[in-house]
Amino acid sequence: MDLKLTEEEQKFREDFRTWLKENLPKEPLTGRSEDDPNYWNQLRGWQKKLAEGGWAGVSWPDEFGGRGATPIEEALYLEELAVCDAPERAGVIGEGLVGPTIIAEGSQKQKEFFLPRILDGTDIWCQGFSEPDSGSDVASLSTKAVLDGEHYVVNGQKIWTSFAHMADWCLLLVRTDPNAPKHKGISCLLVDMKSEGLSVRPLRQMSGDAGFNEMFFSDVRVPATNLLGQLNEGWKITITALMNERANLGSGLYVGFKKTLNELIERSKTIRRNGSPATKDPINRQKIAQAYLELEILKLNSNRALSQITNNATPGPEGSILKLYWSEFNQRLVQSAMEILGEQAQLKDFDQGKWIYRYLRSRGNTIEAGTSEIQRNIIAQRVLGLPRSY
Ligand SMILES: Cc1cc2nc3c(=O)[nH]c(=O)nc-3n(C[C@H](O)[C@H](O)[C@H](O)COP(=O)(O)OP(=O)(O)OC[C@H]3O[C@@H](n4cnc5c(N)ncnc54)[C@H](O)[C@@H]3O)c2cc1C
Structure with a gap:
């Protein structure tokens, strides 16, 4: 696993950084909610802008409107988006899961009709x-x-x-x-x-x-x-789609979790528990240090998965290691946050309700895109070569 970026990879990152500086929405999007149509219209606008700049579907081949980005370049792309708090991508299922599946299995007509509409946010x-x-x-x-x-x-x-x-x-x-x-x-x-x-x-x-x-x-x-x-051959397509989903969901998460951890560290310094700042409590300090260590392990795991995808060309069962790790890590991180910040972190008015939202939303992480038990079965059978248990 060579972690040094090549010249092309550095250029790729610089080009995207420059583009983001000029094109990132100046104001945060309004009505941030998964069920607000106005919010979704803004997301479609952002997707269109990315496509116009040539920064949508970056890992898709050039002929289908992408950039043919390597897995490492795609990871850099997702990292840059996370670093500058870019709006989420409305096309995330289309770009990450449906598009690659249509590219692999679709007819010429399906490719011509659907792919450009995924890239520019016409279709969610x-x-x-x-x-x-x-x-x-x-x-x-x-x-x-x-x-x-x-x-x-x-x-x-x-x-x-x-x-x-x-x-x-x-x-x-x-x-x-x-x-x-x-x-x-x-x-x-x-x-x-x-x-x-x-x-x-x-x-x-x-x-x-x-x-x-x-x-x-x-x-x-x-x-x-x-x-x-x-x-009657949809199962093959399902496997391709699910592997892409697991590989995609993991990329770029390190930066997001790092932000949550940094916010927790800063907040722990100002919030008072039992008469002194939360960071004075040795148990809280251990929890924060533990989260820091686990996050660095996540980074190493991501690099390993990336290196395996680079060598094997398609995402494989190693995506399950990453999925299992990040989903359970996030639950531990936000659980620690709730314990360190105390009961008030459960209130919607405390820090705009972000801690309780993160805590409640994280419960679904170990269910969506395949439960932890299923990921462990995949790792046992397909990575470790153990026999099936049933
Ligand atoms: C936030 C979120 C978003 C989602 N989005 C989508 C989506 O867009 N599209 C979509 O199709 N689905 C989506 N899902 C559904 C998700 O894929 C399923 O919930 C998941 O696959 C588990 O299926 P289930 O809920 O039927 O649980 P079940 O399969 O009934 O599992 C119940 C329990 O039994 C365990 N279990 C089941 N089989 C085994 C086994 N063989 N060995 C050991 N333990 C086992 C499971 O781990 C779990 O704990 C989403 C789920 C969530 C939480």
């Missing part, structure tokens, strides 16, 4: 995989699609679909052969969220946001040309 995507009875074991899904002339007719229900309430399109997994073994009868459809018969019901999380949803499909007609890849 969601990922319709989980169902009420199929989460970890997503291959047991039962939403079905039946070919009727030139359309697939879809019936069933999805759940926990992030951004479905704002999305224009959905990467949807459906069962197309109910008689085949469960991994063999799945296909992948690209579904217009405005389709008749498709309804979306937001679910409010304990953090207060309504960022994910239930989706109900009642005789939804999807053009057969919107089948992605081959009929």
Whole structure:
């Protein structure tokens, strides 16, 4: 693992830094909430700006509007965005998960139509995989699609679909052969969220946001040309998409967590617990030092995953090590923050409610993109070569 940046990598970072200095929104976005349409319009605007500057889909090949950035360059890109507190990217599912899957499996027409619209924020995507009875074991899904002339007719229900309430399109997994073994009868459809018969019901999380949803499909007609890849071979696409998701979710997180830790250190100096600053308490000091150490381990783990992706060209099971580590680290970090800052950190008015929001939101980290138990199974079987336990 060579951690020194090459000249090209340094230039890549400098170019992006310069662009960001000129183009970053001068004011923070307003109405920062996962369910505020006005906030989403601002995010679409930011996505468009990134695309106009050539800074969207950086890891996509040039021919599809990207920059062909290497995994290391992509990590630098995400780091720079985090360092300057850039707005989140509305296209994160489209750019990180759907786009690469369409590039790998899509028809020429699908590439021409969908890819530019992902890059410039015209289309926001969601990922319709989980169902009420199929989460970890997503291959047991039962939403079905039946070919009727030139359309697939879809019936069933999805759940926990992030951004479905704002999305224009959905990467949807459906069962197309109910008689085949469960991994063999799945296909992948690209579904217009405005389709008749498709309804979306937001679910409010304990953090207060309504960022994910239930989706109900009642005789939804999807053009057969919107089948992605081959009929009944959707499982391969699912694996590609999930590996991209795990690899992407981990990148650039170090900077975000570092900011949280630095804020915690500064806040601990000013807040008083038992008559003196929180930082005087030896237990609090240990918790902060522990978080610092674990964060540096996260950085090393990220570098290792990056180096493996660089060597293997596609994300592999090592993404699971990173996913497991960052999600559990974040929960420990915000748990420590709540303990150090005390009961008042639970109030919405304390530091604009950011500590309680972080604490509550972090609970989902070990569930989204595959639970910790599932990541451990992947590491046991595919990294360590242990036998399956069931
Ligand atoms: C914030 C958030 C955003 C999400 N966004 C999306 C999205 O956009 N699209 C989407 O499709 N889904 C999304 N999900 C759903 C997520 O992928 C599922 O919740 C997750 O895969 C777990 O599935 P489940 O909830 O059905 O739990 P289950 O699979 O029912 O698991 C229940 C418990 O059993 C454990 N378990 C299950 N199987 C095993 C096993 N084989 N070995 C050991 N333990 C096991 C699990 O670890 C868990 O603790 C999101 C979830 C969250 C929290």
